[in-house]
Amino acid sequence: MTTSLLDGFLLGYSAVAFIFSIHLISTYRTGLTSPKLIVGSFLNTGFSLLLIQDISNSVAVNNINSLVASVPIIGLLLSFIIARISLRN
Amino acid sequence: MESQLLAVLGAVFCTVSISWNRMGPAYQRHRMAWPLFLAGSGAILSWDLNYNLSNDLLCGLYNSCEQANLPANIRHLALWSVIFYFGSVISITNSGAYGKSKTVYQILGWSLIISSLLLAVYYRPNPEISYDLFGDLLSVIAGMFVGMLFVAMIVTVSEIFDRDAPPSRALSGQEKDRIIAIITDNLGRGEK
Numbered sequence: 001m002t003t004s005l006l007d008g009f010l011l012g013y014s015a016v017a018f019i020f021s022i023h024l025i026s027t028y029r030t031g032l033t034s035p036k037l038i039v040g041s042f043l044n045t046g047f048s049l050l051l052i053q054d055i056s057n058s059v060a061v062n063n064i065n066s067l068v069a070s071v072p073i074i075g076l077l078l079s080f081i082i083a084r085i086s087l088r089n
Numbered sequence: 090m091e092s093q094l095l096a097v098l099g100a101v102f103c104t105v106s107i108s109w110n111r112m113g114p115a116y117q118r119h120r121m122a123w124p125l126f127l128a129g130s131g132a133i134l135s136w137d138l139n140y141n142l143s144n145d146l147l148c149g150l151y152n153s154c155e156q157a158n159l160p161a162n163i164r165h166l167a168l169w170s171v172i173f174y175f176g177s178v179i180s181i182t183n184s185g186a187y188g189k190s191k192t193v194y195q196i197l198g199w200s201l202i203i204s205s206l207l208l209a210v211y212y213r214p215n216p217e218i219s220y221d222l223f224g225d226l227l228s229v230i231a232g233m234f235v236g237m238l239f240v241a242m243i244v245t246v247s248e249i250f251d252r253d254a255p256p257s258r259a260l261s262g263q264e265k266d267r268i269i270a271i272i273t274d275n276l277g278r279g280e281k
Contacts, residue, residue: 005228012232013239019104020240026105032257037247044243048236066225068162072209075173079202082177086184086195 007055008063014048021045099132162213169209176201 021041024033052060106126109119180198183191260268 005224008225008228009232009235012229012234013236014232016233016236016240022101022104023108026108034247034251036250037244040243040247041240044239063225063229065162066223067229068166069213070226070230071166071170072206075170075206075209078173078177079206082180082202085186086180086190086198088185 004059004062007052007059008066010048010052011055011060011063012067014045014052017041017045017048096133099129102126102129102132105129165209165213169205172201172208173205176203176205 021044024038024041027033028038102125106122106129109122109125176198178198179194180202181187183194183198
C-alpha cells in the first residue's frame with residue numbers, strides 16, 4: 001500500500017472512530033452506558049487521531065474530495081430502496 | 090471564534106442531532122434534536138460562502154487554502170442532497186406504505202429525486218474523474234469499513250464483559266404514555 005493510500009485508509013478509519021465517540025457521548029445514560037465501551041471507543045479515537053496527525057494537507061483534502069465525489073453512488077442506491085417503498089400499494 | 094472552528098462545532102452538533110434522533114434517551118433529548126441540527130447547519134454555513142478559500146473550513150484545518158477545491162464540492166453535495174432528501178420524504182410519506190398512495194405527490198417526489206441525482210452526476214464542480222481519485226476513494230472506504238468492524242468488535246467485547254449487568258430500568262409513566270400514543274396513532278392511521 002502506497003503512503004497516499006495508507007493515509008486515506010487512516011482518514012476513513014479515524015472518521016468512523018470519531019463519529020462513534022460523539023455518538024456515545026451524546027446518547028450517554030448514567031448507569032446504562034457501559035464504561036468499558038466508552039473507554040474502548042475513546043482509546044480507539046485517540047489512537048487514530050494520533051496516527052493521522054502527520055498526514056499531509058494535500059493528501060487529506062484529496063481524500064475528502066474523492067469521498068464527497070462518491071456520495072452520489074449512495075443516493076443512487078437509496079433511490080432503489082425508495083422506489084421499492086413508493087411502489088408498494 | 091474562527092469561522093472554521095465554528096463550522097467544525099456545527100458538524101459535531103449535526104452528528105449529535107442524528108444520534109439523538111435515532112437512539113438513546115430519546116424522550117427528553119429528541120425534542121432538542123432538530124433545533125440542534127438547525128444550529129449545527131447554521132454554524133457550518135458560517136464559513137464564507139463567496140468562494141473565498143482562505144476562510145474555508147477544511148483549508149483552515151489543513152492549511153491548504155490555495156489548492157483546495159473543497160468548498161465548491163461540499164456546497165454541491167449540500168445542494169443536491171437537500172433536494173434528494175425532500176424528494177424522498179415526499180415520495181415515501183405519500184406511498185402506499187403510509188396510507189393511500191397519492192400519484193401527484195409521487196410524481197413531485199420522484200421529479201425531485203431524479204433532478205437531484207442528475208445534478209449530482211452531470212453538473213459536478215470538478216467533473217474529471219481520475220484513477221488517483223478512484224484509488225483515494227477506495228482507500229478511504231476501506232478505512233471506514235475496517236473502522237466499523239473495529240467499532241463492532243469494541244461493542245461485542247464490552248457486551249461480553251457486561252453480561253452480568255442488571256436489566257434496564259422500567260419505563261417511566263411519561264415514556265409509557267408516549268409509546269401508547271405512538272401505537273394508537275399508527276393503528277388509527279391504518280384504519281383511515
